[in-house]
Amino acid sequence: MAARVRSEIIVRHSLGGGRISLSQDVYTALVRRLGRRYAEQRLRIEQDHEAQVFGQGINFFHFENWYSSPWLIRNTLRLAGLYRRGLENAKRVELLKHEFALARLPKAFDGLTILHISDMHVDMNPGAMQSLMELVATLDYDICVLTGDYRGKTTGPFEATLDGLARIRRYLDDPVYAVLGNHDTIRMVPGLEDLGIRVLVNECETLSRGDQELHLAGIDDAHYFRAENIEKVAGEIPTGAFSVLLSHTPEIYRQAASADFDLLLAGHTHGGQICLPGSIPITLDSVLPRRMGSGAWGYGSMAGYTSAGVGSSIVPVRFNCPPTITLHTLHCRSQSVGPVAQPDGEEHAREHDLAGAEQN
Numbered sequence: 001m002a003a004r005v006r007s008e009i010i011v012r013h014s015l016g017g018g019r020i021s022l023s024q025d026v027y028t029a030l031v032r033r034l035g036r037r038y039a040e041q042r043l044r045i046e047q048d049h050e051a052q053v054f055g056q057g058i059n060f061f062h063f064e065n066w067y068s069s070p071w072l073i074r075n076t077l078r079l080a081g082l083y084r085r086g087l088e089n090a091k092r093v094e095l096l097k098h099e100f101a102l103a104r105l106p107k108a109f110d111g112l113t114i115l116h117i118s119d120m121h122v123d124m125n126p127g128a129m130q131s132l133m134e135l136v137a138t139l140d141y142d143i144c145v146l147t148g149d150y151r152g153k154t155t156g157p158f159e160a161t162l163d164g165l166a167r168i169r170r171y172l173d174d175p176v177y178a179v180l181g182n183h184d185t186i187r188m189v190p191g192l193e194d195l196g197i198r199v200l201v202n203e204c205e206t207l208s209r210g211d212q213e214l215h216l217a218g219i220d221d222a223h224y225f226r227a228e229n230i231e232k233v234a235g236e237i238p239t240g241a242f243s244v245l246l247s248h249t250p251e252i253y254r255q256a257a258s259a260d261f262d263l264l265l266a267g268h269t270h271g272g273q274i275c276l277p278g279s280i281p282i283t284l285d286s287v288l289p290r291r292m293g294s295g296a297w298g299y300g301s302m303a304g305y306t307s308a309g310v311g312s313s314i315v316p317v318r319f320n321c322p323p324t325i326t327l328h329t330l331h332c333r334s335q336s337v338g339p340v341a342q343p344d345g346e347e348h349a350r351e352h353d354l355a356g357a358e359q360n
């Protein structure tokens with residue numbers, strides 16, 4: 001697919017007041033796949049807000065969009081003599097295993113295994129991607145889910161990302177479901193689906209075992225492009241049915257729980273990526289309780305899990321926060337056990353929260 005995109009003549013489409021460059025094939029495929037209204041709306045949002053450093057999205061400040069941030073981080077680490085160690089840390093991918101006990105899980109799905117991979121940032125993490133391929137080749141699971149951020153940068157070409165994903169895809173068993181992250185363009189969707197990756201763009205799939213069903217929904221990026229539509233996907237799920245939501249960011253936990261989802265699988269935070277000893281993140285680039293920054297958590301009756309991610313962004317280094325993938329196993333839980341956890345309200349992580357600066 002990536003080769004096909006490169007060989008096309010790039011055309012420019014007039015979209016409202018602005019113009020955006022994309023291949024005619026990709027434009028046609030997007031309109032066919034998503035409908036003209038949503039395809040053009042999403043392209044316009046990208047056109048208006050691509051790589052904006054301040055103001056757009058849930059956060060006020062977007063470090064990943066600031067062109068000087070890689071230079072600043074890299075040189076700070078070099079001066080401290082830590083750069084090479086950070087690069088090596090970012091290549092060693094670890095497998096985590098996690099068990100969920102879920103009250104409404106249909107018995108037919110007891111024991112379902114989900115391989116959860118997030119934040120690959122494929123084109124800027126070749127070492128981690130090699131480690132990922134070697135690791136997933138050894139695993140057995142029922143479904144694979146990818147919770148966004150395939151591209152390294154937040155803007156620019158995506159062909160190298162799709163080329164890298166094509167290599168990784170050979171090691172992943174069917175079916176593979178995905179959502180887009182804040183580093184991804186909607187223009188990647190046709191290429192991802194050509195690789196046999198079902199991208200859920202505010203859409204829902206129903207998995208069946210006998211006469212029992214599991215509803216798997218996925219939303220468009222809610223962190224930066226704010227293109228999610230939780231009401232739409234929740235509306236496609238029968239009342240009281242067991243449902244899982246894939247979202248790049250866990251920041252929509254309140255809306256997901258209110259929409260009666262049983263489980264939220266997310267990424268985006270990288271677990272902090274550069275953490276202090278004790279795995280204490282300096283920033284999660286998110287507005288959410290710090291306990292939701294990595295691993296398992298609960299909110300009301302909804303269970304959640306935030307992957308620390310397999311790739312790294314801005315600079316491919318990690319400290320006190322290894323790159324991970326997670327193999328989830330879903331189990332039925334007695335209805336009498338009660339809610340997973342209570343919300344903890346005011347404990348929110350924000351940008352620069354260790355410095356105490358409130359950004360919004």
Ligand SMILES: [Fe+2]
Nearest residue numbers: 119149268313
């Ligand atoms: Fe990411």
